[in-house]
Amino acid sequence: MTLPDPDVGSGELDLIAPIPTASNGTYLATIEGIPVVYKPVSGEQQLWDFPDGPLAHREMAAYLVSEALGWGVVPRTWLRDGPLGAGMVQLWREPDPEQDPVDLVSSDAVPDKGWRHVLTAQDSRHGTVVLIHEDSPALRRMAVFDVVVNNADRKGGHILAMPDGHRYGVDHGLTFHVQRKLRTVLWGWLGEELDDEEIAGVEHLRLSLGAGLGQALSGLLSAPEIVALDERCQGLLSEHRFPAPDGRMPATPWPLF
Template identity: 35%
Template sequence: MSTRELNLLTDGRVELVARIPRSSNATFLVRVSCGEDSSYAVYKPELGERPLHDFEPGLYRRERAAYLLSRHLAWDLVPPTVIREDAPLGVGSLQWFVECDFREHYFTLHTEAPEIHGVLAQLALFDVVANNTDRKSGHVLRGHDGRVWGIDHGLCFSAVFKLRTVIWDFAGEAIPEPLLRDISALAGAVPEDVAELLDDEEVAALQRRVARLLREGVLPIDRTGMRYPWPLV
């Protein structure tokens, strides 16, 4: 992604286009524009969040934290995401809209595109590090340029391990050494811009998850058969 995307998201005028259906929380397609330049983004205002017993209000901060974590790892698995205080419905996250074929999702991609299995396994590792509790199949996109993206990270970073994901095809496989090197620094310190979006217990839990991954060197196995989101897609 170029600086254009971040500039539009950070400084562009935000115009509501439509509400995105079938989302648990109020989610909107918006147009962001700076002068003659414009594009689409996904807006998730705090005002539209459903109250949850296990996550405090402000899920938009976790959307931003997931993007920053992916960027610090140089994995670029999460579309550019910013926090806007001046959006039409108040503070929330603004994420670059991925142009893709929405008939594709994790299950179809895993079956029909074996050449991207390495990236899918990398996304599985990212979800363990971030403690993603909601990796549905439809939250994995392949852009028209062929890049794979993970979206919808509002339910990440809990201090309690509650991983729920559809990406179990790589469970038990060894994590490639380059990826272990990428995450190793997180065991000692979480980047400040990520940590400031979480509480202290969540930061410490992230470090413990990374330390365990480094120690075991494999992607976890779900021995309960229960660690799936619903609906699956």
């Protein structure tokens, strides 16, 4: 499902229903019969640690960075007016309900291969549970993307597993802070070296920041936030490996899903 004609994205936006699991005002809507997610700025809750600019702008900036990396992590996203005012609109992607790229399993049910361990904890009945995620190129690229945009809220439910193996990431309002705020469930490659494709994607992003991407982001983020974005890219290209958590911040979001 695509929106090949940019004019389609500006067609009449019809609300279908609110999405009750979202913390901010989020709606399932359609544009000429095509399902989309609509997040009006008027439905955003003010956050003390993300006070600058609407979250919708950060969602749009995350999409532009995803496109510059060339990995298609974020579904097509744009800004426009709607029934509840200006906001972010994103193409709806229906995940495969049979796939769980991130899972919480008992300690005796951890798969032998194809999965990465993130953390071990006790459940309410004092049993041992393990947070795991799949060991796939698509999820590795998402983890690199999260480092670059400084994603403070990569929950398991923010990863959409598509039937063809592609993985989309959604809900990127808590991104691009100048301080390091990376909170994610994708810590399974901690300290490992980036591969050639991942390095090439970050290099291309840095080049794009010096061209049209930097100009586009200047209308969405503050100048210090864009500088911090470039510095995170430099850090990855200097170290060539997945970073460790910052000890001053929680390493994972809560809830995890």
